[in-house]
Amino acid sequence: MAKRGDSLEMAVLGLLLESPLHGYELRKRLNLLLGWSRLLSYGSLYPALKKMLRAGWISDEFEPTAVTRRQRITYEITDAGREHFASQMTESGPASWEDDSFDVRFVFFARSDLDVRLRILEGRRTRLEERLERLGKTSSGSDRYAAELQRHRVESVERELSWLTDLIEAERQASDRKGPEVEPGGSEDPSTNPSTNPSTNTETRK
Structure with a gap:
């Protein structure tokens, strides 16, 4: 912890x-x-x-x-x-998912790599799903105020879970948009280069 x-x-x-x-x-x-x-x-x-x-x-x-x-x-x-x-900021294990640690790490997420951010977000979501399951198994008895507090806790966890799911999806979309890395010396596909693709070369052959 x-x-x-x-x-x-x-x-x-x-x-x-x-x-x-x-x-x-x-x-x-x-x-x-x-x-x-x-x-x-x-x-x-x-x-x-x-x-x-x-x-x-x-x-x-x-x-x-x-x-x-x-x-x-x-x-x-x-x-x-x-x-x-x-x-x-490269650490993404269980300690980074805890309440106090997660908030601090999230504030400085811009200084973390994408894969680290995803692991932390997914770990945090798993931790909250476990918390929500425990709350569902906890009885508040017949006391009205205890029941209200229980409902508030459940709704708070559900809101954060929804927020995390949106963040994870946004991070994955950002990862998809990055695409393959460009290699030094040129990464152009020869099939799309008119100077190297015979089918698009307009020079008249003798």
Whole structure:
């Protein structure tokens, strides 16, 4: 199962790939990105940043501020951090299908290969189908509010399943449109080239 700390590290690296950020702005963007039920606290963010500094994935720069005597710290991704992020974005196993991890990976899908995206989307759909089956077997008893909560959970899963199915279809269509790869030196089919196809060569033979 994916750890929330791993998802946080991936989100930090993904945001820093776009531009360096200081702690306040980074926390604000992370809260928008992660969408967790509880806001990300500085008590969770800064230990993660210190770990990433020790790993060499990010660097920090201290800047004096005019308002207070405290220095503002700006974080920037390093080459090692870029390599680590790229490596993580190739992972498509079960951990990438979990709730916390999937959301982060999906935000940065543009940095993943098509086959990786498809495996993650299909894995996520399978996971939700299993969840829906479990919900169908769970009895809410005679309590009206428990039954309403159960119905809400089922409908939420069904909506996401429909959304995933549309995404998977769109990704497959994109894969089909790519067609065969072009080989260096020219990939033109000789049968369609007038200069090489005798049936379309208009030169008069003597």
